[in-house]
Each structure stands twice: as structure tokens, then as C-alpha cells.
Amino acid sequence: MAQLWGGRFTKETDQLVYNFNASISFDKRLYAQDIRGSIAHVMMLAKQGILTDADKEKIVEGLEGILDDIEKGRLEISDKYEDIHSFVEAVLTERIGEPGKKLHTGRSRNDQVALDMKLYTRDEVHLIDNLLKELLFAILNIMEEHTETIMPGFTHLQKAQPITLAHHMGAYFEMFKRDHERMHDIYRRMNTCPLGSGALAGTTYPLDRDYTAKLLGFDGPTLNSMDGVSDRDYLIELLAALATVMMHLSRFSEEIIIWxxxxxxxxxxxxxxxxxxxxxxxxxxxxxxxxxxxxTGRVYGALMSLLTSMKGIPLAYNKDMQEDKEPAFDAIDTAKGCISLFTGMLRTIRFNKDRMEASARHGFTNATDAADYLVGKGVPFRDAHGIVGQLVLYCIDKGIALDDMTLEEYREISPVFQEDIYDAISIDTCVNKRVTTGAPGKKAMEEVIGIYKKYMREYS
Known part of the structure; x- marks a missing residue:
């Protein structure tokens, strides 16, 4: 068993304890981030005169060789090591000798693992955001094609008012647009570098933390070393954001299943x-x-798992925090797969426009417009509401739609009705006279689609 901390101990760790404590079975996916962080750390140590340039070059060359060998399948990450950090350091020392033992100068595994997880999460936020971008494009394409595809809008899963498919899809565009903006916020808020925090209290070595942060693309170093090693807020934020993404996908999926x-x-x-x-x-x-x-429930579970793990942890680092990785990895993988597959399904789906329109026409979705017609003729809204309720009961009894009633039938219920009632309750009229911002009318939808297209051009 290869351990970085064996000097203090006089006997071997029990194998079951070692296995329980080890994390390499899941943190091995952080190998690229671990090596990136180590290269930046070594470059900073050399800049500060803590390492010689010769040692820096040997270490960097050795680390780059390890990275290349892992990615090309020439080096297998062995589970005889406790974690990915000890594996990389041990292989480096085997390959380059004494300089490899200087790699860990001025840092702890606490700030090292905090860095690796931040680098990994930051990379994944970018990948997830790109997947959301593709999903938004797929939704926007449907919207552009279906500004005149009429369908029923629902409340309580009952037909309510006529809308268009473009309008319905626009609601999901708004949801996933907010998801993109949450990714942007998470990235901005998490982009500080914990490396140099040490175990919890920094180090006596004259580290240049700003330089390390710059090398790794951070906005700057974390400003409190205790928080630097024990912060998992960014991961909780990501899991919460992914739970929201999955909730949106689940709602969309439910509708597709019904449709x-x-x-x-x-x-x-x-x-x-x-x-x-x-x-x-x-x-x-x-x-x-x-x-x-x-x-979706699986991703919810990951969020609750991490929140529960973190809720009772005193400052600073505690081993409980190792439990952040498996649920986070699983949630990230799950969400990425779901977004990608859902986007593919959406791009290939075919919409039965005639069926949608027929459903809108035969579900009394124009009843509100009939009431508005009466209000326009001077009937108080509450009275108009009652009159249209009678019309609906009449149609249900006859097995017909409002459009199918004769003018005589209308006038038997209220003499206010005139020939223009048919234009007022036409499904096309009901949709296209709604032209306020956010409404389903064709003109309003085209304006919104223009806004969305500009949004996608500026997507970052």
C-alpha cells in the first residue's frame, strides 16, 4: 500500500480500513486536472526560487510524460495507491528520481484535492453549458418552423386556450436559458484558486498564489486558506443547477410521453x-x-447526499468531504447524457400538426374569446362568463364545438350574438390577436424568436 503519510505510523493500516479510506477507484478521473495543477505549482516554485530550473524541467517533463502515457493507454492507474495524487507522485519519482520527491513542496493534499475538484468541475460546467446551447438551438429551430402550428394550451392537464407549438416550445427555451445563466454564474463565482492554502493555514514558503492562479486560468487566489480547502459550495451550486436542468427535462419528457x-x-x-x-x-x-x-431523481439524490455530508462539518477539511466526488461524478455524467440524448430526440421528432389543431378546435379552447366577444358588446364579464358556460353545456350535450353552433342557437342563449361571433372565436383569430410580448400571436412570436436568435449569437 503506497501512502504519502506513513512516517508517523509504526504498523500497516488494516486492509479493510485502507480500502474504505482509499479514493483512487473514483478520483482517478481527476488525473488530468491533478497533473495540470502540479505543473502550475512546480512552475511557481521555480519562479520563486524554491526549486531550481533544472528540477522544474525534469518534473514538468515527467508529468507531461505521465499524462501522455495515461491518455494513450500506455500507463494504467493502479489501485494499489490510495488516491490519484499519490499515484502521480509515485510514478513521477520512479521515472525521474529525487526531483520527483520535491513535487509536493509547499502544498497539502487538502489544497491539492480542492484544486483538482475545482478544475474538474469548471471543465464540466463548460461542457454542460455547451450541451445546453445545442438543446436551445434545437428548441429554437422548432419555434421558427411552427409559429402557425396551432395546438391547445393546458392548465390542470385540461385544454384551456389555443396557442402555437412555437409558443409552447418558447416556455422551455426560457427554462433552459435560465439554466445556461446559472452555469455562467457558477463558473464566475467558483473561479478562484485554492492551491497554496496548505492543509488549512497556508505555508511558510514564499509562494506566489496569484501566479499559480493565473497559470490555471483563475481570476485570483482564494482569500481564506481555511475556506479554500473546505469549500464545496460551488459543487453544491452545480448539483442544484443540474437538479433544475433535470426537472426541466423531466417536465418536457412528461409532455412528450403524453403527446x-x-x-x-x-x-x-x-x-x-x-x-x-x-x-x-x-x-x-x-x-x-x-x-x-x-x-431526474438520481440527480436530486446526489444534491441531497452532498448537502447532508456537508451540513455538520466543522472547519476546516474533514475526510467526510471525500464523499463529494462519487455523487457529483454520477450527477454530472447523468445530466450530460440526458441533455445530449434529449436534444437528439427533439431534433428528430415529428409533430402531427393536423391532430394538434383538431384537438384545439374541439376542446372549447376558444371559450374565453367568446366571453371577451360578449364583453366587447357591453355585457359585464361575470354575466358573459355565465352565458359562455351555458354554450359549453349545450355543445357537450349536442356533441359539437362552439364553431359548429348556428347563429340561431347562439341567439337562443343570448340575443347579443351576431354573425361576427364566428370570426371572434376562430382558432386563428384567438391565437393571432394575442400580440402582447410573450403571447402566442404570430407577430409577437416572431419578435421573441428574433430576440432568442440574437441571444444565441451572443451565447457565452
Missing amino acids: NSNEYQFVELDDAYSTGSSIMPQKKNPDIAELVRGK
Whole structure:
């Protein structure tokens, strides 16, 4: 068992204890970040005269060789080491000798692991944000194609008012736009460098923390060494943001599942994003949408796990904090996979426009407009509401839509109705006369789409 801290101990750690304590089985994915951080640290040590230039060159060359060998499959990360940090240091010392033992000068594993996790998380935030960008483009493309595709809007899962598919998709654009902005906020807030914090109280070596931070692309060093090694707020923020992303994906998935049902038939899923039944040959199941919906709970669990781990930890570093990695890695992997697959499903989905429009026409979604028509004729809204309620009951009894009623039938319920009622309750009229910002009318939607296209051009 290779350990960095064995000098204090007179006997070997029990194997079960060692296995329980070790983290290399999951923190080995931090190898690139660990090596990047070590190279920056060594360059800073040489700049400050703590290491010679000759030692710096040997160490940097050795670290770059280890990185290249791991990535090309020539070097396997061995679980005989406690963690990725001890593995890299041990292999470096095996390869270059005495200079490798100087790698850890002026730092602790506490600030080293804090740096590695921050570098990893920062990289992942960027990758997740790029996936969100692709999802937003997919939604925006649907919006541009469907400003005139009429469908029912729902409240309480009941048909409420007619809208367009572009309008419906715009609601999800807004959700994922906020998710992008949360990623941007997380990146900005987490971008300080903990390296140089030491175990918790800094170090007596004359480190240049600003230089190290600059080499690693941070805005500057953390300003409190205790917080530097024990901060996991950025990770909690990311998991909370991913939980919100997954909640949005799950809501979207639920609608696609409903729309794909035999009763709705609003959409046709591409074969590549569907599966069949082992015994029922007619089935085409929305498995990707269902799995995205299901995996949302997994990401929620990761957030609760980390919040629970952190809630009772006194300053500064405690071993509990090793429990940040597995749930975070799993949540990040899960969210990335879900965003990517959902985007692919959305790009290949086919919308049954006729079915959507027919559903809007036969669900009394124009009832509110009939009431507004009466208000325009001088009828108080509360009275108008009651009159239209009678119209709906009449239509239900006859099995017809409001559009199907004759003028005589209208006038039997209220003499206020005139021939212009048909234009007033036309589905097209109901949608397109709603032109306030954020409404489903074609003119309003085209203005919003223009705003969204500009937003995507400036996406950062």
C-alpha cells in the first residue's frame, strides 16, 4: 500500500480500513486536472526560487510524460495507491528520481484535492453549458418552423386556450436559458484558486498564489486558506443547477410521453429514440423520455447526499468531504447524457400538426374569446362568463364545438350574438390577436424568436 503519510505510523493500516479510506477507484478521473495543477505549482516554485530550473524541467517533463502515457493507454492507474495524487507522485519519482520527491513542496493534499475538484468541475460546467446551447438551438429551430402550428394550451392537464407549438416550445427555451445563466454564474463565482492554502493555514514558503492562479486560468487566489480547502459550495451550486436542468427535462419528457400516447398522437418519435415491446408488436415506447424522467431523481439524490455530508462539518477539511466526488461524478455524467440524448430526440421528432389543431378546435379552447366577444358588446364579464358556460353545456350535450353552433342557437342563449361571433372565436383569430410580448400571436412570436436568435449569437 503506497501512502504519502506513513512516517508517523509504526504498523500497516488494516486492509479493510485502507480500502474504505482509499479514493483512487473514483478520483482517478481527476488525473488530468491533478497533473495540470502540479505543473502550475512546480512552475511557481521555480519562479520563486524554491526549486531550481533544472528540477522544474525534469518534473514538468515527467508529468507531461505521465499524462501522455495515461491518455494513450500506455500507463494504467493502479489501485494499489490510495488516491490519484499519490499515484502521480509515485510514478513521477520512479521515472525521474529525487526531483520527483520535491513535487509536493509547499502544498497539502487538502489544497491539492480542492484544486483538482475545482478544475474538474469548471471543465464540466463548460461542457454542460455547451450541451445546453445545442438543446436551445434545437428548441429554437422548432419555434421558427411552427409559429402557425396551432395546438391547445393546458392548465390542470385540461385544454384551456389555443396557442402555437412555437409558443409552447418558447416556455422551455426560457427554462433552459435560465439554466445556461446559472452555469455562467457558477463558473464566475467558483473561479478562484485554492492551491497554496496548505492543509488549512497556508505555508511558510514564499509562494506566489496569484501566479499559480493565473497559470490555471483563475481570476485570483482564494482569500481564506481555511475556506479554500473546505469549500464545496460551488459543487453544491452545480448539483442544484443540474437538479433544475433535470426537472426541466423531466417536465418536457412528461409532455412528450403524453403527446406520444395513442389518445393524443401529437408527435411521432424517431425509431432511433424509441423501443418496442417484447410481446406486444404494436408498441412504440418513449423510453428515452421515460429514462430522462426517471434519472431526474438520481440527480436530486446526489444534491441531497452532498448537502447532508456537508451540513455538520466543522472547519476546516474533514475526510467526510471525500464523499463529494462519487455523487457529483454520477450527477454530472447523468445530466450530460440526458441533455445530449434529449436534444437528439427533439431534433428528430415529428409533430402531427393536423391532430394538434383538431384537438384545439374541439376542446372549447376558444371559450374565453367568446366571453371577451360578449364583453366587447357591453355585457359585464361575470354575466358573459355565465352565458359562455351555458354554450359549453349545450355543445357537450349536442356533441359539437362552439364553431359548429348556428347563429340561431347562439341567439337562443343570448340575443347579443351576431354573425361576427364566428370570426371572434376562430382558432386563428384567438391565437393571432394575442400580440402582447410573450403571447402566442404570430407577430409577437416572431419578435421573441428574433430576440432568442440574437441571444444565441451572443451565447457565452
